[in-house]
Amino acid sequence: MQDMDVIILCGGKGTRLSEETSLRPKPMVEIGGKPILWHIMKYYSSYGFKRFILALGYKGNYIKEYFYNLRISNHDFTLRLDSHSTPQYHDKIANDDFEITFVDTGLNTLKGGRIKRVAKYVNSNQFHLTYGDGLSNVNLTKLVEFHESHNKIGTVTAVRPPSRFGNIKIENDKVIDFEEKSQMNSGYINGGFFIFNRKVLDYLDIGEDCDFEFGPLEKIAKEKQLMAYKHNDFWQCMDNIRERDYLRKLEETNTAPWINWR
Secondary structure, eight states: OOOOOEEEOOOOEEEEEEEETTOGGGGEEETEEEEEHHOOOOOOOOTTEEEEEEETTHHHHHHHHHHHHHHHHHSSOOOTTTTTOOOEEEOOOOOOOEEEEEOOOOOSHHHHHHHHHGGGGGSSSSEEEETTTTOOOOOHHHHHHHHHHHHSEEEEEEOOOOSSSEEEEEEETTEEEOOOOGGGGGOEEEEOOOOGGGEEEEOSOOOOOOSSSSIIIIIHTTTEEEEEEEOOOOOOEEEEEEOOOOOOOHHHHTOOOOOOOO
C-alpha cells in the first residue's frame, strides 16, 4: 500500500453550529478535549497515513496556531530567554508524528477551488480527501485496496445516513412499539473518505466558485470514473449541536467506534 497524502477540507463557516463557530472553525470543535480535526488525523495516522494538507478558510489562523503551539500547550518546559535555544520539555512528548501543510485557500472559496489550490503540495499519485467534520470507522486499508482494484479516477465511501428520529408503531391510536430507527433502513449517501488519482485535478480550477460535489463529481460519475466503497458501519458528521453532543457522549463513555489508538 503506497504512501498517500491526506487532504482535509477545513474552510467552511459551519453556520449550523454558530454557538461554537462564532469563536472557532468547525474542525476545531472539541470532542474529549481534542478538536474533531485531530480525531480525523489520528484515525488516518493509525493506518499509516501521516502527511496532511489542510485546506483552510474561515478562521484558518486558529487551526495554524493550535498545531503550532500544540507541544507547548500540552507539556511542561523550560525556555531560556537569553538565548536562541529551543524549549526543553520535561515530560514525554505526545507522539502524533503528523506532517502538516497549512494552506490558506480563501474565505469564500468552494470545495473544488480549495482542492485545486492545495494541489501543488500533493506529492503522491493518489491521495485521500475528506471533510473536517466527519468521523467513521471505515477500514482505510480495504478502502485503498478497493480503489486500486478498479483503476478509475475516484472512490467515494458510501455510508448509511445516521438516524435522526426513532420509529413509533401505532395501532388504534395506541403506541405498540417505540424503537430507534436503524441506519440500515436508509439508502447510501456521500460520506467523504474519498481516494482520487491526480486526474481529478483536471476537472477543477482555482476559481472561488468552483464547487466539488455539484459539477466535477457529477461529471466524473457520468463518465463512469467514480466508484463507491460501501461502508455499513459507523459514520457520523457534526452539523449541529445535537450531533456534537452525540460524538462527545461516545468519547466520554469509551464507546467511540473511530478511536482505535487507546
